[in-house]
């Protein structure tokens with residue numbers, strides 16, 4: 293029987309409310325890893341699971357300060373010869389950021405699967421137990437190896453790269469590139485063959501205490517470019533613009549963006565639209581901007597933080613340009 297490590301970080305999957313019909317007024321992360329496992333005795337049929345409670349957070353309160361220890365803990369478990377795969381339970385709100393961080397920093401061919409839930413564990417028809425079960429099935433499946441970090445939620449499997457939460461309430465809240473499906477007739481099916489994702493991972497400096505600050509600016513119709521000054525004054529080392537449409541930079545922003553990049557602060561063109569890639573434009577060469585490709589602003593920010601942490605912005609051209 294395979295051995296899986298489970299890292300529990302909180303989220304709605306571990307949420308508890310006062311009543312079974314309350315799906316909004318609950319405390320995320322109230323239940324520990326043992327309670328999550330106890331709710332799914334069937335897990336014992338597919339793996340020997342070793343659980344570790346790392347955080348008990350609503351993922352709205354997670355950030356770079358949590359990614360660093362989570363990543364180090366995950367790497368140590370993946371390096372252990374007696375561990376065959378890793379499942380991480382997480383809140384849905386910032387799951388896409390943690391997934392991107394782990395995807396770019398974990399160095400292992402063993403499966404790593406994040407899972408979450410949209411209803412608290414105490415709810416009628418809670419979705420967490422099935423999601424956890426499915427995540428364990430994915431993490432023990434031979435086809436999951438070498439795919440980088442995966443996300444399993446709502447009977448779907450997503451690659452971490454490009455996954456995003458699109459719906460505030462739906463149980464299948466996430467979208468992403470072609471991943472796979474989990475169903476009754478064909479238990480686990482990946483839509484594309486595995487690719488070697490090892491080439492896209494980076495080794496962050498072992499003594500790194502914090503990731504460089506990168507801010508996301510939401511550019512609404514008529515938003516003034518002096519928003520850039522606000523985040524630069526606050527100490528941003530990089531900026532991601534959540535721009536209208538296909539990462540369309542308003543004419544009124546061009547001079548300030550070009551000047552900011554010339555002063556050594558990289559700027560990424562992402563889109564505030566909920567789905568679809570941002571394509572390269574000829575003007576990127578003039579402005580110095582980089583298009584975010586398949587990544588939402590949230591994941592583009594993580595990627596820029598890591599490139600800055602490694603002191604190598606050329607990593608961005610590889611990361612934004614590729615499907616991982």
Ligand SMILES: NC(=O)C[C@H](N)C(=O)O
Pocket residue numbers: 302303304305320349350351352382383384385386408409410411
């Ligand atoms: N569905 C959820 O998990 C939402 C919750 N606020 C969290 O991200 O922790």
